[in-house]
Amino acid sequence: MDPNFVRADNSNLPKIDAFMVGHFFKNNADYYATELKNVKTAMSARGSYGDDAIGYVQLHREHGICKIKCKVCPEHKVRTKAYNVTMTVNENDSEIISYQCHECAATAGGCKHAVAFSMWTHRRSEEPACTFIECYWRKPTLSRVGSTFKYITVQQMSRKELPHRPSTSTLYTEFICEAKRKKN
Incomplete structure (x- = not known):
């Protein structure tokens, strides 16, 4: 050295x-x-x-x-x-x-x-630091479906934030308008 x-x-x-x-x-x-x-x-x-x-x-x-x-x-x-x-x-x-x-x-x-x-x-x-340790000794997110709530959404499964999407009513309205326009 x-x-x-x-x-x-x-x-x-x-x-x-x-x-x-x-x-x-x-x-x-x-x-x-x-x-x-x-x-x-x-x-x-x-x-x-x-x-x-x-x-x-x-x-x-x-x-x-x-x-x-x-x-x-x-x-x-x-x-x-x-x-x-x-x-x-x-x-x-x-x-x-x-x-x-x-x-x-x-x-x-x-x-x-x-x-x-x-x-x-x-x-x-x-590379992550040597002190960075992710614990894998935890209950899987998907296994909580039957115990505390009836279903799980994509946002609850993912730790990452999902991109913003228009609401289903807006999407549905846009879809119907486009379908009518193409039909004419």
Whole structure:
């Protein structure tokens, strides 16, 4: 571990959203070249590669700037030395400043290891906190139908708020008007 760095975990990793990643790749000339808009880059961004290839993640915060370092295992020669990738994030402005792959030959023109690391950090920052626990030891909502009320509505079954729909009388009236109009 590098001096002044700490091990990264889901509680201290900076929040990297899809807009930050997209904005960085859009504004960085190394990553919107024709060569990078291909299958090889898409393969680097997939979760199965990044989750298996990235390890030893450490970070250092100083004055709103967070440096995150990791080691990325090569995809084809897994026994060779891992690539060191560094990502710099301005947490105050919610902006990715840079990615650097230190041992890669393609680092000057954009690197697939940096793409894999960016998507990995994005996925990890979307995970729930380790203290978030949903209890499944509860009575199912549907099983309450016969005991406390005769029927259950969709609003009662769902925890999400449903979009507003017109009342049935308005809908019925509109339906009849449209039917009469088409009949004439």
